[in-house]
Amino acid sequence: MASPLVEEVVARTQRDLAIIREERPRVHVLTNFVAMNVSANVMLAVGAVPSMTIDDTVIEDFVGSTRALVVNLGQLDPWRKISVPIAIAAARKLQRPWILDPVKVDRSGRRLAFAHMLIDAGPSVIRCNRDEVGMLEGESDTVLAVTGEIDHVTDGERRVDIANGSPLMDRVTAMGCAASALIGVFLAIDEDPFMATAAALLAFGIAGDVAAEKAQGPGTFQPLLIDALHALDDASIAERARVS
Amino acid sequence: MASPLVEEVVARTQRDLAIIREERPRVHVLTNFVAMNVSANVMLAVGAVPSMTIDDTVIEDFVGSTRALVVNLGQLDPWRKISVPIAIAAARKLQRPWILDPVKVDRSGRRLAFAHMLIDAGPSVIRCNRDEVGMLEGESDTVLAVTGEIDHVTDGERRVDIANGSPLMDRVTAMGCAASALIGVFLAIDEDPFMATAAALLAFGIAGDVAAEKAQGPGTFQPLLIDALHALDDASIAERARVS
Amino acid sequence: MASPLVEEVVARTQRDLAIIREERPRVHVLTNFVAMNVSANVMLAVGAVPSMTIDDTVIEDFVGSTRALVVNLGQLDPWRKISVPIAIAAARKLQRPWILDPVKVDRSGRRLAFAHMLIDAGPSVIRCNRDEVGMLEGESDTVLAVTGEIDHVTDGERRVDIANGSPLMDRVTAMGCAASALIGVFLAIDEDPFMATAAALLAFGIAGDVAAEKAQGPGTFQPLLIDALHALDDASIAERARVS
Numbered sequence: 001m002a003s004p005l006v007e008e009v010v011a012r013t014q015r016d017l018a019i020i021r022e023e024r025p026r027v028h029v030l031t032n033f034v035a036m037n038v039s040a041n042v043m044l045a046v047g048a049v050p051s052m053t054i055d056d057t058v059i060e061d062f063v064g065s066t067r068a069l070v071v072n073l074g075q076l077d078p079w080r081k082i083s084v085p086i087a088i089a090a091a092r093k094l095q096r097p098w099i100l101d102p103v104k105v106d107r108s109g110r111r112l113a114f115a116h117m118l119i120d121a122g123p124s125v126i127r128c129n130r131d132e133v134g135m136l137e138g139e140s141d142t143v144l145a146v147t148g149e150i151d152h153v154t155d156g157e158r159r160v161d162i163a164n165g166s167p168l169m170d171r172v173t174a175m176g177c178a179a180s181a182l183i184g185v186f187l188a189i190d191e192d193p194f195m196a197t198a199a200a201l202l203a204f205g206i207a208g209d210v211a212a213e214k215a216q217g218p219g220t221f222q223p224l225l226i227d228a229l230h231a232l233d234d235a236s237i238a239e240r241a242r243v244s
Numbered sequence: 245m246a247s248p249l250v251e252e253v254v255a256r257t258q259r260d261l262a263i264i265r266e267e268r269p270r271v272h273v274l275t276n277f278v279a280m281n282v283s284a285n286v287m288l289a290v291g292a293v294p295s296m297t298i299d300d301t302v303i304e305d306f307v308g309s310t311r312a313l314v315v316n317l318g319q320l321d322p323w324r325k326i327s328v329p330i331a332i333a334a335a336r337k338l339q340r341p342w343i344l345d346p347v348k349v350d351r352s353g354r355r356l357a358f359a360h361m362l363i364d365a366g367p368s369v370i371r372c373n374r375d376e377v378g379m380l381e382g383e384s385d386t387v388l389a390v391t392g393e394i395d396h397v398t399d400g401e402r403r404v405d406i407a408n409g410s411p412l413m414d415r416v417t418a419m420g421c422a423a424s425a426l427i428g429v430f431l432a433i434d435e436d437p438f439m440a441t442a443a444a445l446l447a448f449g450i451a452g453d454v455a456a457e458k459a460q461g462p463g464t465f466q467p468l469l470i471d472a473l474h475a476l477d478d479a480s481i482a483e484r485a486r487v488s
Numbered sequence: 489m490a491s492p493l494v495e496e497v498v499a500r501t502q503r504d505l506a507i508i509r510e511e512r513p514r515v516h517v518l519t520n521f522v523a524m525n526v527s528a529n530v531m532l533a534v535g536a537v538p539s540m541t542i543d544d545t546v547i548e549d550f551v552g553s554t555r556a557l558v559v560n561l562g563q564l565d566p567w568r569k570i571s572v573p574i575a576i577a578a579a580r581k582l583q584r585p586w587i588l589d590p591v592k593v594d595r596s597g598r599r600l601a602f603a604h605m606l607i608d609a610g611p612s613v614i615r616c617n618r619d620e621v622g623m624l625e626g627e628s629d630t631v632l633a634v635t636g637e638i639d640h641v642t643d644g645e646r647r648v649d650i651a652n653g654s655p656l657m658d659r660v661t662a663m664g665c666a667a668s669a670l671i672g673v674f675l676a677i678d679e680d681p682f683m684a685t686a687a688a689l690l691a692f693g694i695a696g697d698v699a700a701e702k703a704q705g706p707g708t709f710q711p712l713l714i715d716a717l718h719a720l721d722d723a724s725i726a727e728r729a730r731v732s
Contacts, residue, residue, distance in 0.1 A: 034524045034540055036278045040417035045462055051348065052278055053319045061352035075541045077567050079321055104539065108549035171718065173528035218533055219714025226463025230415065280522045284661035289706055295592065296522055297563045305596035323565050470707025474659065
C-alpha cells in the first residue's frame with residue numbers, strides 16, 4: 001500500500017498540472033544552447049510560457065515578468081556568467097523560486113566554483129545527476145533532486161524515489177536540462193518546492209514511459225515525449241506512478 | 245465568392261513557392277537561439293538556403309551573398325546587438341528587403357527602444373503578435389503582419405485575413421519566429437512585400453492544417469509541419485486556403 | 489567484387505560502432521548554434537557522450553576530459569573565436585585527434601583566413617562540401633572528406649567514395665555539421681583518421697538510407713535518422729554499403 005507521502009505526490013502531480021494548464025505561468029530560463037529548444041517545448045507542452053533571453057540589460061525585466069527562474073550552467077558563455085547573478089538577485093528580491101542545474105561541475109574546477117557561489121545564494125531546488133552531486137555539499141535548506149534510473153528527491157526531512165522514465169532518456173541530449181525547466185514550471189505555481197520537484201519529475205518520468213512504448217529509438221522518442229506531456233491525464237498519472 | 249485580392253493571394257502563394265523551389269534563394273537570418281534550427285528547417289523545406297551567422301566581422305559578406313534579411317529580437321545578446329544594425333545597413337545599401345520580428349517588446353522597455361530604432365530604418369515587413377503590436381506605432385510604409393488565431397496582413401491600403409493554422413502552433417516554440425523566417429524567403433523572390441507576406445503566411449498556415457490532421461500532439465506536430473511545407477502543392481493551397 | 493580497401497571500410501564501420509557502444513567515448517564539440525542539438529543527438533545515438541561548452545575559461549578542462557575534438561566554423565561568434573585556438577592547442581598538447589569543418593568559407597574572406605590559420609595547426613581531418621573545398625589548398629598530412637551526393641574520402645594515398653545517403657539530407661539543416669561530429673566520435677576510438685572518417689560517413693549514409701525509406705519528408709527524416717543510427721547493425725552495414 002502506498003504511503004501518505006506517495007499518495008500526496010501523485011495527487012499533487014495531478015493538481016499542479018491542472019493549475020499550470022489553467023494559469024499558463026510565465027517562467028524564465030537561462031540555459032545552454034543545446035537545451036533551449038527542447039526545454040521550451042517541454043514547458044509549452046504542459047501549458048507554461050517560457051522566455052529565455054540572456055541579455056543582461058533586460059534580464060531584470062524578464063525575471064520581473066515571470067513567476068520562477070531556471071538557471072542551468074551548461075555551455076556557460078560570458079553573457080550568461082554576467083546575467084545569471086543579476087537574474088538570481090532579481091528573483092531573490094521579488095521572492096521568486098529558482099532552480100539551479102549545475103551541469104557537468106565534475107568536469108571543471110572553475111565551473112564548480114561558480115556553482116558553489118550560486119548555491120550560496122540559496123536556490124529553492126538543485127537538480128543534478130550522480131556524477132555532479134558528488135561535487136556538491138549538502139545544503140540543508142535546498143530541495144535536492146538527483147536524477148537517473150531512479151530519481152531521488154529530498155528536502156532533508158521528506159524523501160521520495162521515482163522509478164518512472166525510460167533508458168532512452170539517457171540517449172537524448174538535454175533531457176536533464178528539460179527536467180530542470182519543467183521543475184521551474186511547477187515551482188511557479190506550487191509553494192512547496194519539494195512537492196513541486198517530485199510532481200514535475202513524476203510527470204516527466206511517466207511521459208517518458210508513454211513515449212518509450214511508441215518510439216523506435218531516441219530520435220522519435222523526443223517528439224513523442226512532448227506529445228505525452230501534452231496529453232498526460234489524471235488516470236495515467238495514477239496508474240503509471242512508480243513512487244516510493 | 246472570393247474577392248480578386250483573395251484570388252491573387254492564393255495564386256501568388258502557388259507562384260512564389262514554385263519560384264523558391266526553382267531558384268533556391270539564399271536568405272540571411274539573425275534570430276534567437278531557440279528558433280534557429282526550426283527556422284532553418286522551415287526555410288530548407290521550401291527550397292531556400294539559410295545562413296545564420298551572428299559575427300559582426302563577416303555579417304556584411306553574408307548579407308551581400310543573400311537576397312533578403314530576417315531580423316528577430318528574441319534573446320538579443322550583445323553580438324546580435326552589434327551585428328543587427330550592421331546587417332540592416334548592408335541590406336539597405338544593397339536594396340535587399342528585410343523583415344523585423346520584434347519578439348516580446350511588451351516585456352522590456354529597453355528592447356522596445358531598440359525595436360523602435362530598427363523600425364526607423366524602414367523594414368519591408370514587421371511580423372509580431374497581438375501583445376507586441378500594441379507597443380508599436382503604425383508605420384505607413386511598412387507591411388504589418390499580426391499573427392494569431394487569424395493572421396492579419398496590411399500595407400495600409402490592402403488587407404487580408406488568413407484563418408489557416410492550428411492551435412497546436414501556440415504550443416510549439418518559435419513558430420512565430422519561423423513564420424518570420426519564411427516571410428523572408430518569400431521577400432527574396434517577390435517584389436511586393438504585402439503579397440510575399442500574405443503568401444508566406446498562407447503557406448505556413450496550410451502546412452499547419454495538414455500537420456495538425458496527422459499529429460498526436462505538439463511534439464509530432466513540428467516535424468510534420470516541415471514535411472507538409474516540403475510537400476505543399478497547388479491543389480492543397482487552392483482547396484485549403486481560408487483567406488478573406 | 490569489392491576491393492580489399494572497400495572490405496576494410498565496411499569491417500571497420502562494424503568494429504568501430506561496437507567499440508563506441510562499449511566504451512562510450514567523450515568528445516568535445518565546438519559548433520554552431522543551429523547544429524548543436526542535432527549533433528549531440530547523433531553522437532548519443534551511437535553511444536558517445538558529447539560536451540559542447542564554448543567558455544574559454546573551462547575549455548581546456550573539457551578538452552582534457554574528452555578523447556577527440558570537433559571544430560566547426562559556422563556562426564562563429566567572438567567567444568568561439570577565442571576558445572577554438574585554445575581548444576586546438578589543448579588537443580595538440582594532449583595528442584587528441586581533431587576535425588575541422590570550415591562551414592561556408594566560400595562566403596567570407598575573413599572566415600576563410602581564420603580557417604587557413606586553423607588548418608596550419610594540423611587537423612586530423614577536414615570535412616567540407618564542394619563549394620568550400622574549392623577555397624582550401626590541399627594539405628598532404630590531413631584526411632580530406634568532401635561530402636555530397638557521393639562522399640569522397642582521401643588521405644593522399646588511399647581513397648574511397650561512399651554513395652549511401654539520401655537527397656533529403658540536403659533539405660535538413662546541419663546534416664554536414666552532424667556528420668563532422670560523428671567523425672569526431674570515430675576519431676576518438678580509431679587511430680587511423682582515414683578509416684575513422686570513412687567508417688563514420690558510411691554509418692551516417694546508411695542511416696540516411698534507412699530513414700529515407702520511412703520518412704514522409706525532411707521533418708520526419710531527422711528523428712528517423714537518429715533512430716536508424718541507434719539501431720544500425722552489422723548486417724545492415726554489410727548489405728547496404730555502397731562504397732567504391
